[in-house]
Amino acid sequence: MDCCLSYAKPRFPTLPAGALRRPSNSALRRPSIVVASASSTRNFEFGGLTAPLAPRTPAGRLLTSVLLDDCDNFQIAARKELERLANERDEAAARLRLSLGSDEACLHRRIAELKNHECQEEVEDVMYVLINHKFSEMRVHLIPRLSRCVYNGRLEIWPSKDWELESIHSFEVLEMVREHLAAVVGCRSNSSVTQNWATIQVKRLHLCRLYAASILYGYFLKSVSLRHHLERTLNPSNSQFAISSFNQNPVSELFSVGSEYIASGRVISPRSSPLGQVSYRIERKQENLRVYVMGFNQETIQMCAKPKSKEAVNLIEKHSCALFGDEKTCLLETDDVITTSFASVKRFLLEAVAFGSFLWDAENCVNGVYMLEEN
Structure with missing residues (x-):
């Protein structure tokens, strides 16, 4: 059935x-x-369960270790790693600018591209550990x-x-x-x-x-x-007789x-469907979030x-x-x-x-x- x-x-x-x-x-x-219990590896372990995506970069592995062993200093460590990555990327870009017009320009351009890609991967790992930190604060395990x-x-x-x-x-x-x-x-x-x-x-x-x-x-x-x-x-004047567009279609549409x-x-990329007809009405109080979203255009x-x-x-x-x-x-x-x-x-x-x-x-x-x- x-x-x-x-x-x-x-x-x-x-x-x-x-x-x-x-x-x-x-x-x-x-x-x-x-x-089912996760493997015995310590990759992103929270109470015995393992997050599905293991960090693959030095920044990700470092912050994972800090999150597990020194959670109080996690935010400080994360900021330091981000500052390091920003400096490394900026230095590579600066060397490229200084080399423009020289025989080494092609080499420094390639170095800057590789450094940018490397930093992007590390930053993604940092973001993932930040997300896992939020879940760990709630004592919720990400599904392995x-x-x-x-x-x-x-x-x-x-x-x-x-x-x-x-x-x-x-x-x-x-x-x-x-x-x-x-x-x-x-x-x-x-x-x-x-x-x-x-x-x-x-x-x-x-x-x-x-x-x-x-x-x-x-x-x-x-x-x-x-x-x-x-x-x-x-x-705050929206709470008194503000005119707002209100779409009569449900949010699903x-x-x-x-x-x-x-x-x-x-x-x-996210997409939205046609809005259909739009009507106008007088609001006597601040509209709630659902009504507010229904008034959005594409x-x-x-x-x-x-x-x-x-x-x-x-x-x-x-x-x-x-x-x-x-x-x-x-x-x-x-x-x-x-x-x-x-x-x-x-x-x-x-x-x-x-x-x-x-x-x-x-x-x-x-x-x-x-x-x-x-x-």
């Missing part, structure tokens, strides 16, 4: 037809399978590689840590996150235990696409919530961020949803591929069907939304010391 998923308005990234379904012979029960979570063909994430992952959001943002979950997988806050732990099936690629879309959605929510707060702070994700690992949606730096885009790609891809190649070479539950899919998406929010924080933190490459 096919599983009927709720797509109540407003909707967000559309789940491909048949992505989640109940096996015909499944029973509705709470599973006894828990997350899927190959380490599947036992006898069954994938379950336990403990779910749903409360901790929801606690980072304001009330208005949390409402939109829950609407996102309800639209994508039918997870509602008042769902029964039986419904949450019902056995379902999902293809690996579909789950990966949902995860990547939710990262971008979390990034979008962080961006628009801060923009909303800033506008209300700078323009305005925003399809992250809906495309190619198996090779490229994250496609350009504003894309501006808030699109990661500002290429490093952030690369990090979304690498993390998603490491989580869902092959252990060695990190590529999605298979599209096998995974047996899991609504509760575990919800855990995936809540983590992804939090990851996107923390990515926004990390990007802005890094950009204050090391100028990231514009996306």
Whole structure:
């Protein structure tokens, strides 16, 4: 019997037809399978679980060690590494400028290109450790590689840590996150235990696409919530009879961020659908975040949803591929069907939304010391 998923308005990234379904012979029960333990290696270990993407650069490995052994000095160490990388990149660029017109110009140009690429990889690792630091502060483990979570063909994430992952959001943002979950997988806050732990099936690629879309959605929510707060702070007159555009279409028809994700690992730029008719109305009080977002035009949606730096885009790609891809190649070479539950899919998406929010924080933190490459 096919599983009927709720797509109540407003909707967000559309789940491909048949992505989640109940096996015909499944029973509705709470599973006894828990997350499989990670390997004994100490790569990014938090309480025994390993983050899917291990740092590959000196800066990443150093900060991982500091995070594990000297967490109180983590922020200082991260800033020092960023300052070092900024200085190294600037020095290579300065040598290139001084060599222009000389016989060594070609050599210094190549050195500057290599140094820029090297620094970019190190900065991406720094951003990833900053994100993991945020999760560790909540005592939440990032889900390790899927190959380490599947036992006898069954994938379950336990403990779910749903409360901790929801606690980072304001009330208005949390409402939109829950609407996102309800639209994508039918997870509602008042769902029964039986419904949450019902056995379902999902293809690996579909789950990966949902995860990547939710990262971008979390990034979008962080961006628009801060923009909303800033506008209300700078323009308090909005609370008295301000005229604002209000789009009558549900948010799902305005925003399809992250809906495309190619198996090779490229994250496609967010896009928005046509806005349709726009009406005007008088606001007697400050509009809430959801209404505020529904008033966005296409350009504003894309501006808030699109990661500002290429490093952030690369990090979304690498993390998603490491989580869902092959252990060695990190590529999605298979599209096998995974047996899991609504509760575990919800855990995936809540983590992804939090990851996107923390990515926004990390990007802005890094950009204050090391100028990231514009996306």
